[in-house]
Amino acid sequence: MSQSTSTQRITALDYARAWAIFGMIIVNYKLAMEAEDDGSAWLRVIASLFEGRASALFVVLAGIGIALMTAKARSSLDKNLIRQNRKSLYKRSVFLLVAGILLLLMGWNADILHYYAVFMLAASVLITVSDKKILGLFVVILIVSQVGLIVFDYGKGWDASFHEYADFWTLSGLMRNLFFNGFHPIFPWLCFFLIGMWIGRRRLLEVGYRPKVLLYSLSGTVFFEAVSYFLIRWTSGTLGTSATSAVLDQEAAYYFFTTKPMPPTMLYVLSATCSAIAIIAISQYVVHKLENSRLTQAIIHTGQLSLSHYIGHVVIGLGFLEVIGYLENGRLSFAVAYGCVYFIFAIIFSYIWRKWMKRGPVELIMRKL
Template sequence: MSQSAPRITALDFARALAIFGMIIVNYKLAMQAENGGSTWLIAIAGLFEGRASALFVVLAGIGVSLMTMKARGSLDKEHIRHNRNSLCKRAAFLSIAGMLLLLMGWNADILHFYAVFLLAASVLITVSRNILLGLYTIILLASQLFLIVFDYSKGWDKSFHAYLDLWTIEGFSRNLFLNGFHPIFPWLCFFLIGMWIGRTRWLDLATRPKLLLYSLSGTVVFEAISYSLISWSSPVLDTEAATYLFTTKPMPPTMLYVLSATCSSIAIIAVSLYVVDKFQNSLLIQALINTGQLSLTHYIGHVVIGLGFLEAVGHLDNGSLSFAIAYGCSYFIIAIIFSYVWRKWMKRGPVELIMRRI
C-alpha cells in the first residue's frame, strides 16, 4: 500500500467521526433537547457543538486540494478547466440537495453552504498557499467585525431554531453570509485551512507529531484565552456581551471559536492518521472508513430517514437529551453496518452514485 493510501483512508475515518458528531448535535437540536438531561450528558453533547461540522468542512477542503493536485502541479489549462467544471457540478448538486432539505424544514442544513465552499474552491485551485492563508485571515477578522457591526439575531426566532424570513432574498442572503448555522463569514475559513493543509506536508508521517502537538496546544490556548477574556471583560461589558464577543461556541461564530475549532479539527485528523496507520486491518476501523466514504449518503439519511421516522411516529419533539444521544448512537451503528455491507458490493454510496451520474 502506498504512503498516500492510508492517508486518504484516515481522512475517511475522520469524516466518519465528523458524521457521528453531526448526528448527535443535529438530533439534539431537532428534538429540542438542549437543556434537559444530566450534567455529564450535557457536557458530552456540548463537545460536538460546532466541532463536528467544522471538522467536516476542513476535511472537504483537504479533499479538494488532493483532488486538484495534478492540475495544480501541471498547470495544464484543460485539466484545470475539467476540475473547475467538476467542482461547479458538485456545488450545483449539493445546492439542490440542501435546498430540498430546507424545504423539508431542516433549517440546520450544511449542504447549501458547502456548495458555496466548492464554488470558491473552483476559483482558488491555482492560487498560492500564502493567498489561502491571507484569505483565511481576512475573512476571520471581517467576521469578527461583522458580529459587532450587524445584528446577529436578525431573522431568528427567540429560540434560535427557526429563521423567520429565510425565503426572502434579503433573509436568505443574510443567513447564507452572516448569521445562518454555517455562514460563509466565517465558515469559509475552515474550508480554506483545509485546502492549505492539503497542499502541505503536514499530513506526512515525519511531521505528524508536530501537527498533533501544535493543534492540541492551540485548542487549549484559544479555549484559555476565551475563558480569560470573558472573565476579565464581564464586569465591564456584562457577561452576555463578553460571551457574545469571546465565546468558543458556534453561535455566534467568533474569531476565537474559529481558531479553536480549526485546531481541534486538525488534532482529530492527526489522531485519525495514527489510528488508521496502526489499526487499518481492524474490522471496526475498516467499517468506519467505509462509513466516511458514504458521508453524503449518511448526512442526508440521518435527516430524511432518522428524523423522518421520529416525526412519523410522533416522537420528534420529545425534549429528552438522553433519548437524542441514544437514538443518534443507534442510528450511527446502523450506518456503520450498512456502509460496511454496501461497500462490499458498490464503490460509492447511494447518494454519491446519483451525484456521480448526474
C-alpha cells in the same frame, strides 16, 4: 498486505469524516428534538463538545479533499486539466445546492449542503491561487467576520430560541443567513474550508509532520479555550474570587469571546480549527496502527459514504421520529442514545454496502449526474 502511505493518508481522512458525521448526528438530533436538559449534567457536557466541532471538522476535511483532488492541475498548470477540475466542482456545487434546498424545503433549517455549494464554487476559483494568498484570505475573512459581529445585528431573522429563521425565503433573509448569521455562514465558515485546502497543499498530513501537527493542534485548542475563558471572565468582571470592574456585561462578553458556534467568533474559528486538525492527526495514528481491523475498515467505509449518511440521518432518522410522533420529545438522553444507535446502523450498512458497491447511494447519483 499493508496499504501504501498515500492510500493510508486518504483512508485516515475517511476515518475522521465518519466521526465528523457521528458528531453532526448527535448535535443535529439534539437540535431537532429540542433536547436541552433532562437532568444529566455529564450528558450535557458530552453533547456540547460536538457543537460546532463536528461540522467544522467536516468542512476542513472537504478543503483537504479538494486540495488533493486538484493537486495535479495546480502543479502542472495544464489549462485543460484546470478546466476539467473547475467543471467538476461546478457540477458538485449545483448538486449540493439542489440537495440542500430540498432538505430546507423539508424543514431541515440546519442544512450544511447549500453552504458547501458555495465552498465548491470558491474552490473552483482558488485552484491556481498561491498558498500564501489562501492563508491571507483566511485571515481577512476571519477579521471581517469578527467585525461583522460588532457592526451588524447577529440575531436578526432568528426567533428567541435560534431554531426558526423568520424571513429565510426572502432575498435579504437568504443572503443574511448565507453570509452572516445562518448555522454555517460563509463568513467565517469559509475559513475552515480554506485552512483545509492549505493543509492539503502543504502536505502537513505526511508521516514526518504528524507528531508536530498533533502537538501544535492540541496545544492550540487548549490555548484558545483558555483565552476565551479568561476574556469572558475578565471583561465581565467575574475573574477571581473578588469582583473586578466589568468592561462588558456577561451576555456581551460571551457574545464576543465564546468558542461556541453561534455566534461564530474569531476564537471559535481558531479553536475549532485546531481541534479538527488534532482529530485528523489522531485518525492517522489509528488507521496506521489498526488499518486491518474490521471495525476500522467499517468506520472508513462510513466516512466514504458521508454524503449519503448526512442526508440519511435527516430524511430517514428524523423522518422516522416524525412519523411516530416522537420528534420534539425534548429529552437529551434519548437524542444522544438515538444518535448512537443510528450511527451504529450506519456503520453496519456501510460495511455491507461497500462489499458490493464502490460509492454510496447518494454519491452514485452525484457521480452519474
